[in-house]
Amino acid sequence: MAQTRPQSQFSEKPEKAPYPDSTTPPESTFFESSTGTVEPEWDPKAEARAVRKADQTVLPLLFLGLLVFQLDRMNIASALTNGFHTSIGVSTNVINLGNQLMFIGIVVLEIPSNMLLQRWGPRKWISAQVFLFGLVASLQPLIKNKTGFLVSRAILGLCEAGYIPGAVYTLSKWYRSTELGKRVAVLFFGMFGGNAISPLLGAGILRLDGERGMKGWQWLFLLEGLFTICVSILLLFFLPGSPRNPRPLLSPGLIRFSPTDSAVLVRRLERDHLHSGSSSSPPSSNQPIEKNLHIPPSLVWKTLTHHRRWPHYFSTFAVFSTWSSLTTYTPSILLSLGWSRTSSNALACVGAFLSLLTVFIFAWLSDRTGKRGATVVLAQVCYLVVLIVCREVQRNKEMGELGRWSRWGLWTAVNAFAVGYHPVHNTWVQLNCRDERERSVGIAMWVMSAILGLMAGTQYYRMGDGPFYERGLLIQICMVAAGIFFALMQIGIYVVHNRRVAEGKVKPGKDGEEPQVYVP
CATH class of the missing domain: 1.20.1250.20 (MFS general substrate transporter like domains)
Structure with missing residues (x-):
C-alpha cells in the first residue's frame, strides 16, 4: 500500500566517522511496515x-x-x-x-x-x-x-x-x-x-x-x-x-x-x-563473523553428509580437473609449433586473458536470469564443444595439415572456455547453504573437490601423446561430459525436492527446522 514517505535518513548527507564495533546501526533508520516487517x-x-x-x-x-x-x-x-x-x-x-x-x-x-x-x-x-x-x-x-x-x-x-x-x-x-x-x-x-x-x-x-x-x-x-x-x-x-x-x-x-x-x-x-x-x-547479517562464531564438529559432519549437494562436488572435480593439464602444457604445445620460448608463453596468455571475458559473461548471465544451474550447464557445454572441435579438427586427415596459427586458435579457444562455469558454480553452492557456518564448510568442500581434480588432471597429458595430446583431449571430453551429467543431476535433485516441499511431503527436521528450499 502506498504511503507518504518521510525524509529518509538514508538520503545523501555528509559522511560521519564509523560507529564503534559494538554499536548497532541507528534504529531511526528503520520503520515497521503494515505486514509487521521492519x-x-x-x-x-x-x-x-x-x-x-x-x-x-x-x-x-x-x-x-x-x-x-x-x-x-x-x-x-x-x-x-x-x-x-x-x-x-x-x-x-x-x-x-x-x-x-x-x-x-x-x-x-x-x-x-x-x-x-x-x-x-x-x-x-x-x-x-x-x-x-x-x-x-x-x-x-x-x-x-x-x-x-x-x-x-x-x-x-x-x-x-x-x-x-x-x-x-x-x-x-x-x-x-x-x-x-x-x-x-x-x-x-x-x-x-x-x-x-x-x-x-x-x-x-x-x-x-x-x-x-x-x-x-x-x-x-x-x-x-x-x-x-x-x-x-x-x-x-x-x-x-x-x-x-x-x-x-x-x-x-x-x-x-x-x-x-x-x-x-x-x-x-x-x-x-x-x-x-x-x-x-x-x-545472520546481524551477527558479525569477526569473532566467536563457532563451527562445531557436528555441523562439519552434517555438511559433509548433506548428500543432496554431492553432485556439485562431483561435477566440479570432473570439469576442473581438465584445467591442470592446459595450464601446464599449452606453452609447450605452442613451442612445438615453432615459436620461440618467449613467444610461446606470450601466445599462451591470450586464451587465459580471454577466459576472464567468458567468466564474466556467464556470471552476468547467472545474476541476470537467476538460473544458476542452467548457466553452469551452458558454460560446461560450450567448453565441451570446443574440446570436441579441437580434437576432431586436429586428427581429421581430410582437412590437410593445419597451419600453426590455426592450431593456436584452437588451443586458445579451449583455454578461453575452460573455466567459464567455475565462479558461477561457486555461487550456486553458496546459495544452497542454510546459514553462514554451513556456507563456509560447503565452500571449503567445493574447493577441495576442485583441488583434487587438479591433482588428477596432472596425468591427462602424457609424454607419448604429444605434441597435440589426442588421447588427453579425449579424456578431457569424457570428464567434462561427466561434469555436465552431475550438474544436470543436481538440478533435478533440487527441482524434485522443492516440488515435494511445496506439496507438503517433506516434514520438518527433528529439531523443528523447516525443510530447505533450494535454488536449482
Missing part, C-alpha cells in the same frame, strides 16, 4: 553509494590476495625455464611430486582454515594467511636439494589452504544473491589473471639472472614472495570486517563506511533473503 527507509542513491564502497575496498583487496596466491603457486613453471630443477638436483618427477604435496596440503587444512576464519574474522585470518604463504614463498631461494623443495611445497600448500573459500564466503557477507555471481567472477579474475600474467612476470624477473650472485629463479621467488607480504600488509590496514563492523584492523581505511552505509548493507541482505522466498533460516 524495513529501512530506502534511498537508491544511498544503497548505490554503500555498494560502491564495498566494490572499491572489499572486492579489490580479496582479488589482490588471490592474485598473489596464484603467482606463488605458478612461478615454479617460470623457475623451471631458468634451470631450477638442475640447480637443486631434482627431476621433473620430483617437481610433480612437490606440486601434488602442495595440493594435498591445501585439501587437508581447507575446512580447519575456514573454521579459523569464523573464529578470527576475515580482517585477522585472511591477512595472516597471505603473510604466511608470502613468507614461505620468499624463503624458497634458500632451497638447495630435493628435501628442501618438497618440504617448502608442502608448507606452501598448508599456508594457502582456505584462502579461496574464505574469500568467496567473505564476499557473500557483503552482496545480495543477484549481485554475488559477478563479484565472485571478479574475485576469480585474480586466479585466472595470475595464471595469465605469471609467465610474463617471470620472463621479466628472470633477466636478473646473475645479479648479486643470485640465479634468476631465486630472484623470482624472492620478489614475488615479498610482493605477497606487501599485499598482506595492505589487507591488515585496509580490509573491512563486515557490513556491521566495516572498520579495517589497523586503520580507519581509505574509504570509510558511515553508520548509514552499514545500516543499508546489513538490511539489504536481510531483505534479499526475505524476498527470495527461501524457507531456510535467514543469513
Whole structure:
C-alpha cells in the first residue's frame, strides 16, 4: 500500500566517522511496515553509494590476495625455464611430486582454515594467511636439494589452504544473491589473471639472472614472495570486517563506511533473503563473523553428509580437473609449433586473458536470469564443444595439415572456455547453504573437490601423446561430459525436492527446522 514517505535518513548527507564495533546501526533508520516487517527507509542513491564502497575496498583487496596466491603457486613453471630443477638436483618427477604435496596440503587444512576464519574474522585470518604463504614463498631461494623443495611445497600448500573459500564466503557477507555471481567472477579474475600474467612476470624477473650472485629463479621467488607480504600488509590496514563492523584492523581505511552505509548493507541482505522466498533460516547479517562464531564438529559432519549437494562436488572435480593439464602444457604445445620460448608463453596468455571475458559473461548471465544451474550447464557445454572441435579438427586427415596459427586458435579457444562455469558454480553452492557456518564448510568442500581434480588432471597429458595430446583431449571430453551429467543431476535433485516441499511431503527436521528450499 502506498504511503507518504518521510525524509529518509538514508538520503545523501555528509559522511560521519564509523560507529564503534559494538554499536548497532541507528534504529531511526528503520520503520515497521503494515505486514509487521521492519524495513529501512530506502534511498537508491544511498544503497548505490554503500555498494560502491564495498566494490572499491572489499572486492579489490580479496582479488589482490588471490592474485598473489596464484603467482606463488605458478612461478615454479617460470623457475623451471631458468634451470631450477638442475640447480637443486631434482627431476621433473620430483617437481610433480612437490606440486601434488602442495595440493594435498591445501585439501587437508581447507575446512580447519575456514573454521579459523569464523573464529578470527576475515580482517585477522585472511591477512595472516597471505603473510604466511608470502613468507614461505620468499624463503624458497634458500632451497638447495630435493628435501628442501618438497618440504617448502608442502608448507606452501598448508599456508594457502582456505584462502579461496574464505574469500568467496567473505564476499557473500557483503552482496545480495543477484549481485554475488559477478563479484565472485571478479574475485576469480585474480586466479585466472595470475595464471595469465605469471609467465610474463617471470620472463621479466628472470633477466636478473646473475645479479648479486643470485640465479634468476631465486630472484623470482624472492620478489614475488615479498610482493605477497606487501599485499598482506595492505589487507591488515585496509580490509573491512563486515557490513556491521566495516572498520579495517589497523586503520580507519581509505574509504570509510558511515553508520548509514552499514545500516543499508546489513538490511539489504536481510531483505534479499526475505524476498527470495527461501524457507531456510535467514543469513545472520546481524551477527558479525569477526569473532566467536563457532563451527562445531557436528555441523562439519552434517555438511559433509548433506548428500543432496554431492553432485556439485562431483561435477566440479570432473570439469576442473581438465584445467591442470592446459595450464601446464599449452606453452609447450605452442613451442612445438615453432615459436620461440618467449613467444610461446606470450601466445599462451591470450586464451587465459580471454577466459576472464567468458567468466564474466556467464556470471552476468547467472545474476541476470537467476538460473544458476542452467548457466553452469551452458558454460560446461560450450567448453565441451570446443574440446570436441579441437580434437576432431586436429586428427581429421581430410582437412590437410593445419597451419600453426590455426592450431593456436584452437588451443586458445579451449583455454578461453575452460573455466567459464567455475565462479558461477561457486555461487550456486553458496546459495544452497542454510546459514553462514554451513556456507563456509560447503565452500571449503567445493574447493577441495576442485583441488583434487587438479591433482588428477596432472596425468591427462602424457609424454607419448604429444605434441597435440589426442588421447588427453579425449579424456578431457569424457570428464567434462561427466561434469555436465552431475550438474544436470543436481538440478533435478533440487527441482524434485522443492516440488515435494511445496506439496507438503517433506516434514520438518527433528529439531523443528523447516525443510530447505533450494535454488536449482
